[in-house]
Amino acid sequence: MDVNDIDKCVKCGLCLTSCPVYYEICREPVSPRGKVQLVAASNRQNLSISRNLENIFSQCLMCGTCTQNCPSGVRHDMLFMRMRSQIVHDFGRDWKKRVLYHFLSHEHQLQLAAGFVKFGRNTILEKLARDTKLGNIQIKNMPRLNKVPFRQQVPGVVEPEAKPRGTVLYFTGCATNYVYDDIGRALVRVLTTMGYRVEIPGEQVCCGLPMFSQGGFETAKSNILKNTKLLDRPDDTAVIVDCATCGYALRKGYVDILEELQADSSAARRLSSKVKDISEFIWQHFDKLEPFLDQEKPKTTVTYHAPCHLRNSQAVGTDLIEQLLEKIPGVDYIRAPDTDACCGGGGTFFYDHPDISKKIVDRKIKNATGTGASLWVTGCPECRVNLSGNLKNPESLQVIHPVQLIEQSLK
C-alpha cells in the first residue's frame, strides 16, 4: 500500500456510522475518519505517540467495514495496523499480550499451555471462575477446551467416502484445534461425504492474524512464512478454512503484511487464490453434496450472523450464505435485521474494551433472539465464543458453524 493513500481520504465521514465502535461511543477520534486523520497528523510529525493515542487505536475491532465501504478506497485496515505497529515499537506491549503472542508463535508450547489451562479450567478455577469475567464474557460461559487437540484426534489424511473428487488441504486454525473440535469433525465428514480426500497438515501453525492485526508484523512473519510454505502446493489444491479470521489472514493479510515488510509475497499471492471458506466451497460444489442430504429432515428455525472477516475481507457475502442455507433441508431461515453487523468480539477487543463490546454484542443478541430462531449459525469460531458467551439462555439459541448444520442434515 502506498503511504500517500492517506491523501485519498476526503473526510466525507461516510465511514462514521459503519464503524461499530463509533456507533456506540459517538466520538470522532475513534471513528475511522478520525483515526485516519490522526495517522496523517502523526506522519506529518504534528502528533506524538502517546498512551492516549494507543488507547484510541486499541478501540478498533479490525472488522474492515470502513475499508469495505469507503468510496475513496482508503485502506483503513493497513493504516491502523501500521499505527499499532509504531505504537508497539515505541511503547512495547503489555505482558499479557506478549505471553499470548509467544504461545501463538510457538505451536508446541501452545499445546502445553492449552493442557494446563484445561486442567485449571475444569478443577481449581471452577468455583473462582463462576463470578469472574474475561473481558465481557463470564468465565463460566467460555467454551471448554478440547480434551485432545483436534489435529491429534484425526489422521493426517482422511479418505473420501463417496467417489473421489480430489484432495483438499484443511487449515484448522487454533479455534477448531483447541476449542471447537465439533466444527472440525463436521467439516471432515461433510467433505469426505462429498468425495474429497482431506489432508490436514500437522505442521500448520497459528495464522498469525492475532499478532499482525495488533501491529506485530515481525512476530507474525515466521508463522506467515511457515504456513505459506506448507499450504502452497505446486498444483492448485484448494485450502479449506473454517474460521473467517484465518481465511482473512490467508487470503489477504499475508500478502499485505509481507509487502509491508518488503518481503517476497509471490508464494502468499499464489496461496491466496487457492483458499476457500468452507461454506463458499460447499456452495460452489453443492451438486456433490445434494445427493447425501436428508430431504426428510424436520424443520428447525435458523438465523445467521455474518462474520466481518467473511463478508468484508473475503467477499463471501451474506447473500451467498443465505442461498446456501435455503438449500439445506430442514432449515427455516429467518433474517435478523442486523445480520451484517459486527458482534463486537474483535480479537482481543472484547477483553480490552468489555463495556463497548458488551453493548455491541447485546444488541446483536436482542435482534437474533427476536427472530425466534433456535439455531444461530456463523462461520467464525471467535464470533461463536463471543455470541454464545454473552447469551443469557444459551439453550434456547444455540450458536453453531454452518458446516455443523450441514453435517446434521446428512443422511
Added chain:
Amino acid sequence: MINEESKSQLKQVVGEERFFDDPEEILSFSYDAFILTSEPDVVIYPITTEEVSGIMKIADRENIPVTCRGSGTNISAASLPVKKGIALCFTKMNRVIEVNTQDRYVIVEPGLINGELQKVLAQEGFFYPPDPGSINVSTIGGNIAQNAGGPRCLKYGVTSDYVLAMEVVLVSGKIVRVGSRNVKDVTGYKLSSLFCGSEGTLGIVTEATLRVVSIAESHRTILATYDDLEDTANTVADIIGSGILPAAMELMDKTVINVVADASGMSLPREAAGMLLIEIDGVEEAVEKEMNRIAEKARDNGARDVTVAHTQKESDDLWAARRLAYGAFARLAPNCIVEDVTVPVSNVPKMIKATREIADRYKLHLGILAHAGDGNMHPLIAHDPNDKDELKRIEQAAKEIFETGVSLGGTLSGEHGIGLAKAEFLPLVMNQDTLDLMADIKKTLDPKGILNPGKFV
C-alpha cells in the same frame, strides 16, 4: 485561549468524561468534510439542554467562541472552529423522544442521525423527507443548522419545511421554545425558520419537533441513459415543465457514472454521456401512469435506453451508489470540491452547458452531478491540494460558475450552505442593505459574536 478556571467550570457542567482537551481529540475536531482546518481549544459533548445552557453561560461571560457540530459532514466548513474556543459536539445527545404518527410528528434530540430516525419511522410506515447524501451519517441538528436538502426534496421540500417546533439555547444560556406541533401556526414570527439554516450562528437547537410523512404505496426507480449530455438536461426541463413531479431526479455525466460504478461495484452504463436516476412514488395507478409518461419524455429527448429497477434491493443499491459520488470522486485525485449552485429548472440545460465550457477552459477534472429536477447542481472537481496553479484555476472557475448561475436566476447554494466556503460571494446575490439586515439579526441574538464566529455573517 480558555483560562484554567473556565475550563474547570466547563468540566463541572458535563463531568470529566465528556470534556476533552487532549491533542488527539482537539485534532479530530479541526476538520469537517471541507478542505480547511482549524483546531478548537476544547471539545465538549453535552447530553442535556441544561448542560448546553450551563456551557453557554460560561462562554458568554468569558467571551469564548462556541462552534456546534454533529457528525462533521458538511462541505462548506460551517462546523469548523475558526476562532478556536469550544467545539460543542452533539453526537451523544441523540435520543428519539416521541414518535406520534397519529399527529404526524416526532420529537428528537439534535445528535440523532437522520438515517436512524428513518429506521424508527419505517417501522411505523412513515419517513422524514429531507435526505442529504450524508443521510446515514449526518445528524438532525446539523441538517437543521444547514437547512439540508437531498434528492427527494424535489417533491417533498427541504428541512425548514419539516421543522414544526424547536427548543433553542440562546447565547446567554436562556432556553426558548419556538413553534408548536401544528402544521398551521401563525402565532408570532416563524422563528424556527430563522434558526433553521443559520449554520449555528444564532442559537443552539437542543430539541426539534419534525413533521413526518407516510411512505407512499408504490415506488419506481427509473434509469434513463443518453449519448448526449444536452439531451439528458433537456429531458429534465421537459419532464418538470410538463407538470410531472417525481420524488427525485438525479443527473450524472459520464465521469460521475464511472466513478460511482468503480466505488459501488455496480454495473452502470459506463459509456453513456449522461444518465438520469428518477424516483417516483404515490398510489400504484398514478405511479404506473407517471412512469410511462416519463419514459416517453426520455425517449422523445433522445434517451437510448430506459429501464426500471425490478426489485426494492436493486432500487436501494442504485440510490446507495448515488450517495457514494462525493467520496468516490477522490479516487481521481487526492481531493474533491463540490459546488452547489442552483438555478430554475428551465435553465438546467444552459447551466450544464456553461459549466462544461468553464471546466474545459480552465482544464479542470470536473464531473457533473445534479439534483436536476430542482435545478440544484453539484459540479464535482477532483484536484490535488498541493497543486497551487490548479487551485487558482478552480477558484476562478468557481467564481464564473457562481456568476453564470446568478445570471440565470439562480443562487449560490441550494443545500450545502455558505460557511467559509462561499462567504465572499454573498454580494453576488444580496445587496448591502440585505447583508446589513442579516448582520443586525446576528447582533441582536449574539451581541459578542461568539456563536460560530468567523463565518458568513
